[in-house]
Amino acid sequence: MTGSLTRPDLEQIRTWLEEVPDPEVPAVSVMDLGIIRDVQWSGDELVVAITPTYSGCPATSVIALDIEAALRARGLDRLRVERRLSPPWTTDWISEAGRRKLEAYGIAPPVESAGGPSVFDRLLRKPLTIACPRCKSENTSRISEFGSTPCKAQYRCDDCLEPFDYFKCI
Amino acid sequence: MSGQEVLFEYLLRLGDNALILGHRLSEWCGHSPALEEDLALSNVALDLIGQTQLWLNLAGEIEGKGRDADKLAYLRDARDFRNLLLVEQPNGNFAATMARQFHFDAWHYLLLRELTGSKDARIAEIAAKGLKEVTYHLERSRDWILRLGDGTEESHRRMQAAIDDLWMYTGEMFESDEVDQAMMREGIGPDLASLHEPWLGLMRSTAEEATLTLPQPGWAQRGGKRGMHSEHLGYILADLQFLQRAYPNATW
Numbered sequence: 406m407t408g409s410l411t412r413p414d415l416e417q418i419r420t421w422l423e424e425v426p427d428p429e430v431p432a433v434s435v436m437d438l439g440i441i442r443d444v445q446w447s448g449d450e451l452v453v454a455i456t457p458t459y460s461g462c463p464a465t466s467v468i469a470l471d472i473e474a475a476l477r478a479r480g481l482d483r484l485r486v487e488r489r490l491s492p493p494w495t496t497d498w499i500s501e502a503g504r505r506k507l508e509a510y511g512i513a514p515p516v517e518s519a520g521g522p523s524v525f526d527r528l529l530r531k532p533l534t535i536a537c538p539r540c541k542s543e544n545t546s547r548i549s550e551f552g553s554t555p556c557k558a559q560y561r562c563d564d565c566l567e568p569f570d571y572f573k574c575i
Numbered sequence: 576m577s578g579q580e581v582l583f584e585y586l587l588r589l590g591d592n593a594l595i596l597g598h599r600l601s602e603w604c605g606h607s608p609a610l611e612e613d614l615a616l617s618n619v620a621l622d623l624i625g626q627t628q629l630w631l632n633l634a635g636e637i638e639g640k641g642r643d644a645d646k647l648a649y650l651r652d653a654r655d656f657r658n659l660l661l662v663e664q665p666n667g668n669f670a671a672t673m674a675r676q677f678h679f680d681a682w683h684y685l686l687l688r689e690l691t692g693s694k695d696a697r698i699a700e701i702a703a704k705g706l707k708e709v710t711y712h713l714e715r716s717r718d719w720i721l722r723l724g725d726g727t728e729e730s731h732r733r734m735q736a737a738i739d740d741l742w743m744y745t746g747e748m749f750e751s752d753e754v755d756q757a758m759m760r761e762g763i764g765p766d767l768a769s770l771h772e773p774w775l776g777l778m779r780s781t782a783e784e785a786t787l788t789l790p791q792p793g794w795a796q797r798g799g800k801r802g803m804h805s806e807h808l809g810y811i812l813a814d815l816q817f818l819q820r821a822y823p824n825a826t827w
Binding site: 457459460461462463490491492493495548549550551552553554555559573575 | 612615618619621623624626628699703705710715
């Protein structure tokens with residue numbers, strides 16, 4: 406029996422990865438977040454390239470372990486998870502489905518493309534309008550630029566009074 | 576120094592700035608004026624420690640003596656650290672912490688932006704990653720300068736005092752020595768002096784909006800980049816390195 410006859414095709418593997426949740430935001434999968442940069446066979450070894458969201462994000466090593474565990478459970482025993490830094494992860498890679506899932510979970514998805522204005526311009530303009538994921542009101546205020554994880558900021562809805570997380574654009 | 580040795584020195588500077596400031600910020604954990612600030616300071620610390628790992632792992636690789644980021648962070652003595660004097664200054668009150676952060680963030684942002692164009696692809700890649708994070712650090716620290724400077728009489732007084740106290744540690748950020756010059760010649764790092772004007776521009780416009788006064792240019796403290804530190808670094812290392820020194824190779 407040769408490896409090439411038994412190895413599952415890449416589409417199949419991608420659907421399996423769709424089922425691996427992000428450890429910090431379990432409403433979305435690692436595929437939804439765009440963390441998986443590549444899935445390739447290298448001979449009979451599967452190589453999965455992942456990119457960290459933030460340099461110090463403690464979830465990155467957990468994500469690598471979760472991916473490995475999920476694929477081993479599907480019978481893949483020759484696999485390697487590689488970290489890829491460049492190009493750096495951007496919230497633009499979050500899928501449409503991922504954005505909908507974030508909002509349904511109560512996290513406002515990122516609102517602008519990460520290729521937006523440079524920081525010196527950003528500093529001088531009015532803050533972005535972030536809609537409340539619960540009541541959709543745009544009457545919201547930022548409480549802090551940082552939230553429960555590095556990727557989120559804290560907001561409050563001034564209409565329904567619900568505090569919520571906003572997934573920042575990077 | 577050989578080319579590899581210069582590059583190693585340069586990477587230590589980048590990594591040690593992130594490490595020491597990240598450690599300082601982590602000292603606030605559980606002590607901040609509000610829960611949101613506790614989270615924010617810890618998040619910024621986390622970003623900086625993440626960047627430290629990238630810089631120091633690369634430094635260790637260049638050095639080629641089997642040292643990784645952990646060994647470089649935990650097993651060097653104060654004289655071997657290459658961070659700026661600014662980042663080792665004590666946290667003081669919240670205004671002092673935010674003033675230190677703003678001075679550093681603005682410089683860090685400008686430096687990383689230049690380094691994204693480095694001829695060394697590994698450096699450009701780490702800089703591009705870090706720049707996204709530092710953009711948020713800068714937005715937040717600037718907000719605090721405005722809020723405290725243009726706040727109550729007490730918050731204004733404390734922020735002004737913090738800026739006056741820290742100003743003499745900012746000159747070192749823009750001075751090039753032979754390591755910086757060698758990196759500049761090879762297209763790896765920028766001319767640090769070229770960061771001064773944009774940095775000063777942001778300081779001026781922010782101070783004006785915050786009703787603060789920037790100190791006059793004066794004598795600058797220097798030495799951090801060459802391993803000549805203030806007494807504070809020893810205390811930081813005593814805390815940071817205790818576990819690995821007391822229980823070598825401990826893991827969890």
